Amino acid sequence: MGAVVRAEGLTKRYGRNRGIRDVDLEVDEGEVFGFLGPNGAGKTTTIRTLLDYLRPTSGRAEVFGMDSRKESVRIRERVGNLPGEFALEDRMSGEGLLRFFARLRGVGDLRYAHELAERLGADLGRPMRRLSRGNKQKIGLIQALFHRPPLLILDEPTGGLDPLVQEEFLKIVGETRAEGRTVFLSSHNLAEVEKICDRVGIIREGRLVSVETTGTLVNKAFRRVRMSFAGPVDPGPFRALPGVKDLQADRESLSFTLHDNLDEVIKLAARYELVNLEYERPSLEEIFLAYYDGEERRS
Ligand SMILES: Nc1ncnc2c1ncn2[C@@H]1O[C@H](COP(=O)(O)OP(=O)(O)OP(=O)(O)O)[C@@H](O)[C@H]1O
Numbered sequence: 690m691g692a693v694v695r696a697e698g699l700t701k702r703y704g705r706n707r708g709i710r711d712v713d714l715e716v717d718e719g720e721v722f723g724f725l726g727p728n729g730a731g732k733t734t735t736i737r738t739l740l741d742y743l744r745p746t747s748g749r750a751e752v753f754g755m756d757s758r759k760e761s762v763r764i765r766e767r768v769g770n771l772p773g774e775f776a777l778e779d780r781m782s783g784e785g786l787l788r789f790f791a792r793l794r795g796v797g798d799l800r801y802a803h804e805l806a807e808r809l810g811a812d813l814g815r816p817m818r819r820l821s822r823g824n825k826q827k828i829g830l831i832q833a834l835f836h837r838p839p840l841l842i843l844d845e846p847t848g849g850l851d852p853l854v855q856e857e858f859l860k861i862v863g864e865t866r867a868e869g870r871t872v873f874l875s876s877h878n879l880a881e882v883e884k885i886c887d888r889v890g891i892i893r894e895g896r897l898v899s900v901e902t903t904g905t906l907v908n909k910a911f912r913r914v915r916m917s918f919a920g921p922v923d924p925g926p927f928r929a930l931p932g933v934k935d936l937q938a939d940r941e942s943l944s945f946t947l948h949d950n951l952d953e954v955i956k957l958a959a960r961y962e963l964v965n966l967e968y969e970r971p972s973l974e975e976i977f978l979a980y981y982d983g984e985e986r987r988s
Contacts, residue, residue, distance in 0.1 A: 691754075693718045693840055693871045694739060698748035701734050709734045709895045711748065716873050721866050723886030723903070724875040725977065731895040732875035733773045736844050740770060752840065766794075769838035771846055773875075775829030783813035783820075783828040790832050802835035808857050823849040830858065834865075841865060843874040847881060859885050879974040883907065891977070910976040913969045914954070915944040919962035926957055 694716035701708035709731040716722045726732050737743040739750045741761035750757040752764045779786070787802050806813050811827035812820065820828070826849045833841060841862075847855045855878075862872055862885050876882050882889060882903070889906055891899040899906075911934075916922075924938035932950030936943060947954060958966075971979075 691718055692716065692751075694722075694750070694752050694873060696735070696739065696748065696750045699735065699738055699745055699750055700747045701738050701743055702746045707731075707895045708746070709738070709892075712892075712895075712897045714890060714897060714900070716871060718871055719866065719869045720887040721862060721872040721874070721885050723882040723889045724873065724892065725877075725879065725882060725889055726875075726892035727877070730892045732892060733844055734895075735892070736773075736842055736873075736875060740765060740768065740842065767839055769833035769836065769841045769843075771829045771833040771841075771843040773844035775825060777817045777825065777828075779817040782816055783811060783831070786817060786828060787813070787832060787835065791836075794836050796836045799835070801837065802831055805831045805834055805861065808861070809854055821849075823851065823854070826850060827854070834861065837868070837870070839870050841870065841872045841874070843872070845876060846874055847876070847878055855881060879977055880972065883972065906976060907970060910971055911946045911948045911979070912951075913944070913967075913971060914947050915942065915965075915967040916958055916963060917942040917965040918958075919964050922961055927954070930954060930957065 692715040694714065696712050696714040699712040699714070700710050712731075712735055714735075724732050724735070734743065738745050739752060739757055741757045741764070744758065753767060755764055757764060777786070781789070783806070787799060791797070791799055791802070803813075805811070806827075809827045809830065811831060812824055813828070815824075817825060817828065826846075830843075830846060833843060847858055850858065859881060862874075865872055874886075886903050888900060888902050890897055918941050921940050922938070922943060924936060924943055927933055927938075927943055927945070928936045930950055930953055932948045933954065934946045934948060936945040
């Protein structure tokens with residue numbers, strides 16, 4: 690499996706504004722790659738630069754091995770793109786818009802488009818300008834998906850969608866991957882990223898600060914531990930153990946986050962009569978917040 694998207698030292702400055710700096714990135718064929726970061730981190734800038742809607746200040750990007758500046762037309766033919774602002778104020782209906790895109794792309798058959806509209810509950814009959822944000826977004830997704838492109842680049846695909854529609858969208862992404870196609874999506878919604886992404890890139894203040902498989906990111910993080918005992922427990926020795934943080938205690942129970950050192954914690958707990966033990970891994974959201982918090986303190 691080769692890289693479908695590759696960025697090397699990709700940098701975009703907007704005058705004195707930061708944009709993105711030195712982004713090195715590879716997205717492999719057949720994977721679902723999640724691009725995470727808070728508002729203003731540089732997700733949209735990266736996506737627009739990959740597709741040559743923006744010219745990089747320095748560095749380069751390739752999509753399907755083609756230079757994104759020199760071969761943007763050929764690249765865009767093979768990409769289904771949902772831009773960050775899909776807000777057409779058009780008189781045309783969703784159906785009209787899809788027919789327009791179908792002609793442009795030389796696709797004769799709109800059956801998959803109609804199937805997607807049905808599944809997402811999209812209203813294809815109304816003028817685009819009369820649709821709510823979420824309903825516009827559905828049309829935006831359908832136009833990105835219906836010609837079954839080998840690469841999907843989706844900027845905040847579930848923004849404005851209600852939870853049931855989000856679930857359906859996640860199924861569609863799963864089917865896309867099962868067909869061996871590649872998906873690159875940016876998101877704020879960490880629960881959804883955790884469900885569908887094989888790998889995750891975290892961007893912070895224009896720099897890509899981490900790329901990991903979703904499993905690694907979640908597994909190497911801390912755990913939340915809660916212990917209840919049959920009698921009073923002395924929290925002091927627990928608090929003193931390396932790896933134990935944010936410990937809270939009442940007479941017969943302890944709760945804390947554990948970053949390391951499970952063995953010593955269990956041995957210490959075994960000196961008491963333990964009646965309950967909860968050991969939970971955090972959500973990607975908690976990891977992300979902790980990551981950002983830690984980064985902030987380091988910088
Ligand atoms: N046209 C522009 N002119 C000047 N600065 C810009 C422009 N577009 C983006 N920026 C700046 O570049 C940085 C990255 O913005 P970008 O829109 O790529 O972030 P994002 O991660 O997509 O955020 P969001 O989640 O809010 O969409 C921000 O500091 C932003 O202020």
